Amino acid sequence: MIYAENLVKTFSKNEKKNKKRDINAVDGISLTVKSGEIVGILGPNGAGKTTLLRMLARLMKPTGGEVRIETGGKIIDSDLEIKRCIGYLSENTKLYRRLTTREHLSILGEVYGLTEKETEDKINEITEVLSMEDFIDNRIEKLSTGQTQRASIARCLIHSPLIYIFDEPTLGLDIISSSAIIEFMKNEKKKGKTVIYSTHYMEEAEYLCDRIIMINGGKIIKEGTPEELKKETGAGNMREVFYGLMAGKELLI
Amino acid sequence: MSKKHNRSVTKALFKKEILDVIRDKKTLIMMIVVPVILYPLIFIVAMQAMVSISGSMEAHTYNIAVSGDQGDAFVKKLTDSESVDYSLNVTFYDSDFAYKEALSAEETDVFVSCETEDGKPLYRVYYLSSVTNSSYAADIVWEILGLLREDITREKIEAAGLDYEDIIEPISYEGVDTASGEQSMGSILGSILPFMLIVSLIMGTMYPAIDTTAGEKERGTLETILTLPVTNRQLIVSKFLTVAIIGIISALINLISMGGIGLYMYNLMGMTGQSGGVSLVKFVPSIIICVLAVLAFSLFISAMTMCITAFAKSFKEANNYITPFMLVVMFIGFIGFIPNVELNAQMAVIPVANICLLIKNIMLFKINYSIIALVLISNIAYAALAIMFLSKIYDSEAILFGDMKNGIQIFEKRSNIKKGGVPSTGDAWLLMAVTILLIIYAGGMISVKSVTAGTVTTQAIILLLPLCFAIYTKKDLKKTYSMKKTDALGYVGGIVLMAGAILIGLIVTAIISSIFPESAVSASAETEELMSMGFPVTLIIIAVMPAFCEELMFRGFIFSAMRNRYKISTAIIIVAAIFGIYHMSIVRFFTTGLLGAVLCYAVYKTGSILPAVIMHFLNNALSVIESYYPEQVGKVMPFLVEETVTVSDVLITALAGVVLFALGILILKHTGKKISLRD
Numbered sequence: 023m024i025y026a027e028n029l030v031k032t033f034s035k036n037e038k039k040n041k042k043r044d045i046n047a048v049d050g051i052s053l054t055v056k057s058g059e060i061v062g063i064l065g066p067n068g069a070g071k072t073t074l075l076r077m078l079a080r081l082m083k084p085t086g087g088e089v090r091i092e093t094g095g096k097i098i099d100s101d102l103e104i105k106r107c108i109g110y111l112s113e114n115t116k117l118y119r120r121l122t123t124r125e126h127l128s129i130l131g132e133v134y135g136l137t138e139k140e141t142e143d144k145i146n147e148i149t150e151v152l153s154m155e156d157f158i159d160n161r162i163e164k165l166s167t168g169q170t171q172r173a174s175i176a177r178c179l180i181h182s183p184l185i186y187i188f189d190e191p192t193l194g195l196d197i198i199s200s201s202a203i204i205e206f207m208k209n210e211k212k213k214g215k216t217v218i219y220s221t222h223y224m225e226e227a228e229y230l231c232d233r234i235i236m237i238n239g240g241k242i243i244k245e246g247t248p249e250e251l252k253k254e255t256g257a258g259n260m261r262e263v264f265y266g267l268m269a270g271k272e273l274l275i
Numbered sequence: 276m277s278k279k280h281n282r283s284v285t286k287a288l289f290k291k292e293i294l295d296v297i298r299d300k301k302t303l304i305m306m307i308v309v310p311v312i313l314y315p316l317i318f319i320v321a322m323q324a325m326v327s328i329s330g331s332m333e334a335h336t337y338n339i340a341v342s343g344d345q346g347d348a349f350v351k352k353l354t355d356s357e358s359v360d361y362s363l364n365v366t367f368y369d370s371d372f373a374y375k376e377a378l379s380a381e382e383t384d385v386f387v388s389c390e391t392e393d394g395k396p397l398y399r400v401y402y403l404s405s406v407t408n409s410s411y412a413a414d415i416v417w418e419i420l421g422l423l424r425e426d427i428t429r430e431k432i433e434a435a436g437l438d439y440e441d442i443i444e445p446i447s448y449e450g451v452d453t454a455s456g457e458q459s460m461g462s463i464l465g466s467i468l469p470f471m472l473i474v475s476l477i478m479g480t481m482y483p484a485i486d487t488t489a490g491e492k493e494r495g496t497l498e499t500i501l502t503l504p505v506t507n508r509q510l511i512v513s514k515f516l517t518v519a520i521i522g523i524i525s526a527l528i529n530l531i532s533m534g535g536i537g538l539y540m541y542n543l544m545g546m547t548g549q550s551g552g553v554s555l556v557k558f559v560p561s562i563i564i565c566v567l568a569v570l571a572f573s574l575f576i577s578a579m580t581m582c583i584t585a586f587a588k589s590f591k592e593a594n595n596y597i598t599p600f601m602l603v604v605m606f607i608g609f610i611g612f613i614p615n616v617e618l619n620a621q622m623a624v625i626p627v628a629n630i631c632l633l634i635k636n637i638m639l640f641k642i643n644y645s646i647i648a649l650v651l652i653s654n655i656a657y658a659a660l661a662i663m664f665l666s667k668i669y670d671s672e673a674i675l676f677g678d679m680k681n682g683i684q685i686f687e688k689r690s691n692i693k694k695g696g697v698p699s700t701g702d703a704w705l706l707m708a709v710t711i712l713l714i715i716y717a718g719g720m721i722s723v724k725s726v727t728a729g730t731v732t733t734q735a736i737i738l739l740l741p742l743c744f745a746i747y748t749k750k751d752l753k754k755t756y757s758m759k760k761t762d763a764l765g766y767v768g769g770i771v772l773m774a775g776a777i778l779i780g781l782i783v784t785a786i787i788s789s790i791f792p793e794s795a796v797s798a799s800a801e802t803e804e805l806m807s808m809g810f811p812v813t814l815i816i817i818a819v820m821p822a823f824c825e826e827l828m829f830r831g832f833i834f835s836a837m838r839n840r841y842k843i844s845t846a847i848i849i850v851a852a853i854f855g856i857y858h859m860s861i862v863r864f865f866t867t868g869l870l871g872a873v874l875c876y877a878v879y880k881t882g883s884i885l886p887a888v889i890m891h892f893l894n895n896a897l898s899v900i901e902s903y904y905p906e907q908v909g910k911v912m913p914f915l916v917e918e919t920v921t922v923s924d925v926l927i928t929a930l931a932g933v934v935l936f937a938l939g940i941l942i943l944k945h946t947g948k949k950i951s952l953r954d
Contacts, residue, residue, distance in 0.1 A: 079502060081501045102505075103504070114495050115495070115499040115502060116494055116499060117496065118295050118496055119494065120294070120295050121298075125291075125294065129287050130503070132283060132286070132287035133287045133288065134503075135283070
């Protein structure tokens with residue numbers, strides 16, 4: 023289970039005439055995601071999705087608020103221990119082009135403190151799950167987009183994290199690759215893992231997510247199961263829910 | 276996290292870095308191909324070129340044109356002393372011979388006009404120094420004329436019935452070189468080797484440094500690394516070790532390659548019997564210390580290059596940043612070629628220069644272990660400092676994720692530069708580096724001929740270079756140079772503060788010159804040249820010009836750039852330190868630094884550069900007045916000129932300084948605001 027309490031991230035932006043202005047990219051977001059739950063973060067570009075996910079994964083330090091993880095009655099709040107529990111993936115987490123997938127995995131195993139035997143077993147397991155037998159010993163630069171994405175997921179799996187944080191994992195992938203990733207998330211949920219992910223694909227979110235959090239301007243504007251959201255807004259599907267909420271937001275301004 | 280695991284994390288990260296770096300072709304080429312193939316190639320080509328040049332020299336026939344009534348004696352001597360090395364082709368011409376045209380058309384190599392003037396033969400040798408053959412021919416003629424003079428002298432002395440040898444050479448002398456073969460060889464190695472090593476180390480570390488920092492950002496793998504449970508220190512140490520090890524390997528490959536060429540040359544000399552009994556065994560301790568020096572220096576240079584490249588977001592940008600740094604380091608590397616620069620305790624802590632001089636010294640077998648230790652330790656300490664700085668950088672999210680304000684704009688296309696604002700810190704640093712180099716080269720070279728012209732050139736550089744920078748990058752000049760009016764209180768406060776700073780500076784100078792007595796010697800020849808120009812001119816050159824030019828650069832361009840990015844206190848410290856370094860003297864570093872800080876403070880508080888200009892002028896004018904009218908100054912301010920200083924003098928000066936300093940700050944704090952009596 024991962025908690026976030028009143029997370030705030032302030033960036034100072036350079037405006038015209040050399041004046042600085044503080045902007046809250048994330049402006050007081052609190053959330054709790056239980057194990058065995060998939061939560062989708064939806065919102066337009068610039069809503070603060072990436073910043074929120076980066077703070078959850080401890081890539082960024084929040085200006086205000088806290089992130090904690092609870093597992094088996096233990097509370098984890100140090101940066102390094104939180105990172106140890108999380109598998110984070112975004113379009114910015116690229117792999118080293120000149121290294122092979124196997125090299126990535128065995129080095130990461132060492133970083134996460136696995137023994138050689140554990141690492142080797144884990145690599146074999148991951149290779150089978152993601153069917154990477156054909157390309158695990160090829161350098162990343164030689165792989166196709168779909169293969170690279172599978173290698174990236176493999177990277178998140180090596181330390182058997184409790185929580186997956188994926189920032190637009192299906193962006194730019196073909197249907198086969200993206201459905202493989204969706205199936206993967208579903209399987210991990212069945213194993214009791216926590217999944218938080220952001221996407222622009224409404225149908226995908228509706229199909230996959232137990233709960234959806236809509237954010238805009240750094241704040242949560244709506245939260246609930248897909249059914250609740252549809253019922254509340256009277257929309258037929260998530261796309262309409264999204265349009266309705268974003269249009270309403272604009273009217274408010 | 277346990278210590279053992281901590282180390283294995285660093286080890287794993289290091290493994291990744293080194294795998295990534297050595298699979299990069301650019302690094303491999305720099306590391307192996309350049310030293311192993313390029314050096315011997317250059318060497319062979321150079322040897323071939325030398326052989327063919329000297330061959331062509333021997334075979335050459337020089338065309339010598341002669342005119343005038345004294346020509347016969349000269350030509351006779353010329354033909355008599357013709358040697359096997361060259362042949363001469365002498366032609367007589369009339370005195371109206373168009374020698375300029377003939378020389379530039381290279382039909383004639385040298386023209387000798389042999390006239391009688393004041394009853395004495397006068398030989399004028401016309402040649403073209405820009406043409407090699409002409410210069411050689413002139414040298415030959417020169418030698419012949421010397422022989423001719425000797426002949427005539429001998430004739431005249433003997434005609435007078437005297438003994439020629441007795442008159443011309445009443446004493447005889449000769450030099451005996453007691454340098455052993457090793458020493459002569461060491462002196463050659465000592466000047467070339469440091470420079471070659473420094474260049475090869477920079478070349479070797481440059482690509483891995485860029486690759487592991489900016490390259491990682493550009494390829495998008497940095498965020499991947501940040502998802503891992505690793506500390507910044509582990510990350511930096513692993514990167515640093517990678518860069519340093521690649522640097523060391525490439526330096527060693529370079530050393531071996533150069534050593535191979537050296538051995539080849541040694542054998543070549545041995546065959547021709549010129550090696551003078553050099554025992555290579557004697558070089559073994561030197562080589563061991565040399566390797567240690569290379570290790571320490573590669574730590575230093577890796578850390579420094581990484582500090583620079585970490586600011587860049589892409590390979591290209593990093594290249595732009597590293598090039599000026601490389602030039603500066605290479606420039607300092609030339610110190611090995613300068614004779615009479617001693618490696619003392621002060622030099623031993625100056626980066627780059629210390630390694631150069633150390634290698635030079637050990638090749639000359641001057642081995643002083645405490646100095647060697649100081650050099651090695653200072654290099655390692657600088658590397659450690661740089662690494663700490665880097666760990667801090669990697670903490671800052673602005674550098675990792677966001678846009679930076681410290682980029683270098685001058686390399687951008689001008690149409691892409693936004694108008695307005697003040698210069699970026701990147702531009703300010705680059706400007707500083709370029710200016711200092713220009714001052715050293717242009718200003719320094721002109722100073723050798725004339726101190727006045729040198730000073731004027733330096734000031735012109737200081738004024739114009741930043742101005743060009745600012746105009747090119749479309750900066751708001753009013754803002755950059757703090758061109759604003761201020762009230763009378765600003766001037767008063769500034770002047771009082773300056774007076775305090777000058778007094779404190781006197782005490783500081785006295786303390787420092789007692790620590791470094793050798794550096795207190797003033798350049799009297801320079802002062803004399805300036806003083807010969809008269810008081811008004813000296814005042815303009817020493818006081819008026821620096822007040823304008825230096826203020827506009829340091830308190831204008833650089834200070835506004837630093838203020839825009841750093842806290843005000845940090846900005847003042849940076850500008851003060853730069854100002855101190857700019858004066859290039861250890862004794863004056865602290866005093867000029869203090870004055871620099873005070874001037875910054877005045878600009879900061881009044882928002883205007885004008886009080887600083889006045890303050891700077893007064894400070895410099897005071898020293899001009901002091902050197903012109905020491906007696907009068909002595910009457911008003913005895914502490915400035917007195918030879919012996921009593922303790923009470925020092926205390927009174929210090930007290931007065933501190934009081935004035937505090938008063939000045941107090942006044943400046945209230946500038947622009949009305950001081951109410953109730954306050």
